[in-house]
Amino acid sequence: MSNAFYGTFERHSDGKGLKGHSTHYCAGCGHGLAHKYLAEAIDELGIQDDTVAVNPVGCAAFLYFYLDTGNTSTAHGRSPATAVGHKVANPNAMVICYQGDGDLAAIGLAETISTAQLGIPITVIFINNAVYGMTGGQMAPTTLMGQTTTTSPDGRDRLTGSPIRMAELIAQLDGPVYVERVALFSPAERKKAKRAIKKALLMQKERRGYAFVEVLAECPTHLKTTPEKAMTWVKEQMLPIFPLGVKKDANFEPWFEMPKLGFDPTTLLKAIGASSEKPAGFCKGFPTHLNPTDISLKLAGSGGDGAQTIAMLIAKAAINEGFDGTHIPAYGPESRGGTSYADVHVALEEVHNPASPHPDVFVAFNAPSLAKFGNTVRPGGIIIYDNAVAKDVKTTDPTVKVIGVPFTDIAARLGKMVVKNIVALGALQAATELFPAETLLATLRDTLKDKAALIPLNEKAFAEGAAAAREAMKR
Amino acid sequence: MSQANTRPKPFLLPDYCKGCGRCVQVCVQGCISFAKEINPETGMVPVLLDLAKCTGCGLCIEACPEPYGLRAMEAGESFELQDPATLFGPKRSTAPDPVDIPGRTIPLPAAEPLVIKGTYASALGALLAGCRHVFGYPITPSTEGAELMAKLLPKMDGFYLQAVSEVATVYHMYGCAGAGLPCMTFTSSPGFSLMLEGVSYMIGSQLPGVFVDIMRGGPGLGNIGPEQADIKLACRGLGHGNTHAITLMPSTPQEMLDLSYLAFELSFKYRSPVVVLADGYLGQMTGRVQLPTAMIEPGLPAWAVYGDAAHRKNLHTSVFLDEPTLEALNVKLNAKYEAMQAEARAESFQAADAEVLLVACNTPARASKGAAQKLRDQGIKAGLFRPITMWPFPIEQLKPLLANVKQIVVVEASAGQIEDELRLALSHAGITDPPPITHIQRYGGVLPQEKDVVAHVQNLMGRA
Ligand code: SF4
Ligand code: SF4
Numbered sequence: 001m002s003n004a005f006y007g008t009f010e011r012h013s014d015g016k017g018l019k020g021h022s023t024h025y026c027a028g029c030g031h032g033l034a035h036k037y038l039a040e041a042i043d044e045l046g047i048q049d050d051t052v053a054v055n056p057v058g059c060a061a062f063l064y065f066y067l068d069t070g071n072t073s074t075a076h077g078r079s080p081a082t083a084v085g086h087k088v089a090n091p092n093a094m095v096i097c098y099q100g101d102g103d104l105a106a107i108g109l110a111e112t113i114s115t116a117q118l119g120i121p122i123t124v125i126f127i128n129n130a131v132y133g134m135t136g137g138q139m140a141p142t143t144l145m146g147q148t149t150t151t152s153p154d155g156r157d158r159l160t161g162s163p164i165r166m167a168e169l170i171a172q173l174d175g176p177v178y179v180e181r182v183a184l185f186s187p188a189e190r191k192k193a194k195r196a197i198k199k200a201l202l203m204q205k206e207r208r209g210y211a212f213v214e215v216l217a218e219c220p221t222h223l224k225t226t227p228e229k230a231m232t233w234v235k236e237q238m239l240p241i242f243p244l245g246v247k248k249d250a251n252f253e254p255w256f257e258m259p260k261l262g263f264d265p266t267t268l269l270k271a272i273g274a275s276s277e278k279p280a281g282f283c284k285g286f287p288t289h290l291n292p293t294d295i296s297l298k299l300a301g302s303g304g305d306g307a308q309t310i311a312m313l314i315a316k317a318a319i320n321e322g323f324d325g326t327h328i329p330a331y332g333p334e335s336r337g338g339t340s341y342a343d344v345h346v347a348l349e350e351v352h353n354p355a356s357p358h359p360d361v362f363v364a365f366n367a368p369s370l371a372k373f374g375n376t377v378r379p380g381g382i383i384i385y386d387n388a389v390a391k392d393v394k395t396t397d398p399t400v401k402v403i404g405v406p407f408t409d410i411a412a413r414l415g416k417m418v419v420k421n422i423v424a425l426g427a428l429q430a431a432t433e434l435f436p437a438e439t440l441l442a443t444l445r446d447t448l449k450d451k452a453a454l455i456p457l458n459e460k461a462f463a464e465g466a467a468a469a470r471e472a473m474k475r
Numbered sequence: 476m477s478q479a480n481t482r483p484k485p486f487l488l489p490d491y492c493k494g495c496g497r498c499v500q501v502c503v504q505g506c507i508s509f510a511k512e513i514n515p516e517t518g519m520v521p522v523l524l525d526l527a528k529c530t531g532c533g534l535c536i537e538a539c540p541e542p543y544g545l546r547a548m549e550a551g552e553s554f555e556l557q558d559p560a561t562l563f564g565p566k567r568s569t570a571p572d573p574v575d576i577p578g579r580t581i582p583l584p585a586a587e588p589l590v591i592k593g594t595y596a597s598a599l600g601a602l603l604a605g606c607r608h609v610f611g612y613p614i615t616p617s618t619e620g621a622e623l624m625a626k627l628l629p630k631m632d633g634f635y636l637q638a639v640s641e642v643a644t645v646y647h648m649y650g651c652a653g654a655g656l657p658c659m660t661f662t663s664s665p666g667f668s669l670m671l672e673g674v675s676y677m678i679g680s681q682l683p684g685v686f687v688d689i690m691r692g693g694p695g696l697g698n699i700g701p702e703q704a705d706i707k708l709a710c711r712g713l714g715h716g717n718t719h720a721i722t723l724m725p726s727t728p729q730e731m732l733d734l735s736y737l738a739f740e741l742s743f744k745y746r747s748p749v750v751v752l753a754d755g756y757l758g759q760m761t762g763r764v765q766l767p768t769a770m771i772e773p774g775l776p777a778w779a780v781y782g783d784a785a786h787r788k789n790l791h792t793s794v795f796l797d798e799p800t801l802e803a804l805n806v807k808l809n810a811k812y813e814a815m816q817a818e819a820r821a822e823s824f825q826a827a828d829a830e831v832l833l834v835a836c837n838t839p840a841r842a843s844k845g846a847a848q849k850l851r852d853q854g855i856k857a858g859l860f861r862p863i864t865m866w867p868f869p870i871e872q873l874k875p876l877l878a879n880v881k882q883i884v885v886v887e888a889s890a891g892q893i894e895d896e897l898r899l900a901l902s903h904a905g906i907t908d909p910p911p912i913t914h915i916q917r918y919g920g921v922l923p924q925e926k927d928v929v930a931h932v933q934n935l936m937g938r939a
């Protein structure tokens with residue numbers, strides 16, 4: 001007997017008496033043979049220590065009674081997902097999914113297909129006995145047409161669907177390296193079954209890819225027949241629907257390699273963009289002229305206007321100056337061209353309410369935004385808008401200052417529409433004096449440090465926006 | 476002929492034979508036959524062997540499904556029935572007893588604060604806590620966390636996998652955590668609903684894992700606005716069975732990092748999933764985030780099913796058909812839940828002498844803090860009690876504050892889920908006459924605002 005089996009099945013009712021050396025399977029059940037060939041293959045490939053057997057829900061739920069390997073028992077249908085988790089955690093593990101037909105081809109179909117397509121080297125042993133064994137003989141996705149089960153009492157018919165051929169389905173995917181269907185009813189087929197299981201494991205050991213072996217197995221109990229007749233049934237009834245043989249045998253070079261996990265603090269800090277350099281400050285004090293302790297801003301436009309980018313920049317600038325800053329983006333019907341608006345707060349100590357239902361300052365990139373938020377600006381607040389696209393803007397509240405700056409025209413003149421938001425930022429700075437220009441420019445330069453060539457254009461856009469705002473305020 | 480004689484003949488202990496007849500069918504020599512006599516030990520009818528004509532072809536051995544059924548008789552062995560104990564020896568497993576491989580804490584060089592959004596902060600917290608495996612299915616408004624992980628993990632030689640569904644996600648975690656490694660997912664309300672079955676399995680199999688749920692408007696597909704209506708899932712509904720998980724409620728981007736980092740520590744400490752619940756606002760909100768002073772390189776726990784010699788004897792399972800065993804597991808889980816009570820955390824603000832105590836979490840806690848300040852300016856003694864853990868509810872931290880409290884006001888973006896936790900905790904603590912509890916609730920993607928809180932309290936105090 002194979003070394004990959006426990007010497008005593010202690011987990012099988014504490015291994016007491018006969019249970020210490022016999023399986024829990026019915027006489028003539030195909031599972032025992034599949035277990036045996038699996039255990040022998042594990043022995044022959046010398047992979048017992050590396051093996052993680054993912055135990056299914058079904059008659060084979062207690063694979064771990066027998067296999068002296070690492071074992072994980074998972075939920076019905078979730079073996080491949082669980083197996084992938086194990087495999088990426090330890091790429092050297094030999095991960096085996098042992099699944100029945102309900103598990104693999106019904107409840108777990110999505111995981112089965114996606115894992116096969118992913119192609120990560122794991123080994124799937126699929127026991128197809130055309131019926132649900134554990135729950136007592138219900139119809140399986142592989143039940144044959146006309147076959148009676150407890151949930152197809154008059155025989156499976158068109159309304160209950162027809163049997164699914166998993167090996168063929170899996171074989172046509174790109175991910176798998178090797179797919180074969182085997183059976184257990186004769187010495188010749190058993191030999192092939194054993195060989196297939198070993199090959200499927202070898203494909204994993206050699207890091208070549210996902211391998212799938214479908215085993216046509218006998219469930220005499222739910223066929224309500226003798227073990228011998230069950231074998232005949234598989235041969236005569238199942239084979240025409242589930243033809244045996246190799247369905248795919250690709251020549252994948254070993255490819256699956258995963259690096260050792262990295263824990264270098266410097267690499268991590270670099271990856272997340274952390275810096276130990278303190279940003280310079282330019283503010284003399286908190287801009288109390290806008291609000292004593294907590295200034296709220298709203299910036300709104302359509303998806304591509306860049307409102308979010310400058311909103312983020314303002315929040316960053318605030319924090320660089322030692323204040324608190326927050327930014328909350330909100331998108332209309334997703335980010336595809338709908339309205340996009342940002343709520344920004346700049347607080348002396350701590351932002352309590354990060355939303356801006358009644359902003360001190362509102363920047364509008366288009367007419368719909370103005371219509372939506374123009375009247376929410378607090379008395380005495382400031383609206384800065386793109387008067388190249390929205391004309392003759394008036395507010396109902398005469399205390400609100402309204403400043404039109406042609407963001408779009410200026411950006412067009414500079415030859416790059418994407419700097420429209422920086423024009424707006426310049427205008428915002430000049431119109432509100434939220435921060436000194438240098439505060440925003442320093443943050444802008446820092447944001448663009450990987451695209452330094454763009455800095456002069458952005459600085460120009462900022463300056464022109466500011467100049468235009470100053471001009472507008474004179475009028 | 477001579478070859479046939481040297482090939483081993485089969486041997487069978489009748490006790491281990493189920494009488495399936497696979498061997499009978501293959502023996503062309505007719506050495507094996509069905510019998511009629513029921514074995515009193517097994518209730519089975521073992522086959523009979525008469526090996527006079529046996530050629531030692533071995534076909535019967537290959538055909539036998541039982542691990543200890545037909546086997547080749549080694550030279551020198553006899554046909555005589557032997558005691559199984561001497562025949563197969565005692566327990567043969569050579570698997571060693573696994574031991575914990577401790578992790579290490581690595582000091583981090585000082586860095587300036589970052590200005591990042593909540594989901595990013597949470598992702599960084601996970602990375603710093605040693606998480607290198609992230610699984611997920613895209614769902615607004617949590618996706619940015621996953622996107623950042625997909626970008627950063629390769630730089631740390633880690634792995635991001637986009638699963639086929641949230642259901643698959645949680646079982647990727649089950650496998651990865653089963654191997655003993657820290658892993659996590661970012662999800663949002665509908666996705667979290669889908670994951671709950673797996674969370675129950677993780678709790679049953681005692682596996683760690685961190686779930687960051689950026690709560691959005693519901694029920695159903697709802698919308699992508701902020702809500703706090705998954706509290707009942709995390710505190711009362713983690714799938715089937717006797718389940719609980721420490722549930723952390725950040726209220727700032729900074730806490731998104733800090734509590735995500737903490738979540739991994741707690742998750743491994745208790746070998747159990749930990750949930751981080753943030754509202755959609757907080758996930759999207761950008762703010763100031765200071766990095767911690769150290770990062771973690773995780774070790775490998777003794778209980779891991781890693782796929783190596785050291786951990787071969789391990790098993791993760793939540794199936795225990797025998798009732799006393801499953802009851803014992805539940806007793807063990809209950810003891811763990813009891814121990815988790817010590818992790819209850821809360822923050823209070825102007826609460827020591829408060830007559831009106833606001834209770835709020837996540838972003839509504841920020842609005843409530845602002846409201847408490849405004850109310851103080853108006854001469855109303857208002858304060859804030861902010862549970863940082865919603866399960867376990869920080870009742871011990873709340874109790875001492877209750878002395879002066881005349882009104883409790885629960886501010887939340889759900890139909891009373893925080894209030895339910897509060898009332899339940901008060902009741903379990905034997906506080907039968909708490910101060911009157913009123914609430915401000917918004918739903919469907921809307922958060923209560925500071926002015927709503929101020930108005931409610933003014934009304935309550937007859938100042939409107
Ligand atoms: S019910 Fe069928 S599949 Fe299950 S153990 Fe019995 S024979 Fe095997
Ligand atoms: S080894 Fe061959 S000949 Fe001997 S009993 Fe088995 S099947 Fe028959």
Ligand code: SF4
Pocket residue numbers: 487491492493494495496497498499521522538539540541544545
């Ligand atoms: S194959 Fe094994 S279990 Fe089946 S009858 Fe023969 S000895 Fe018994």
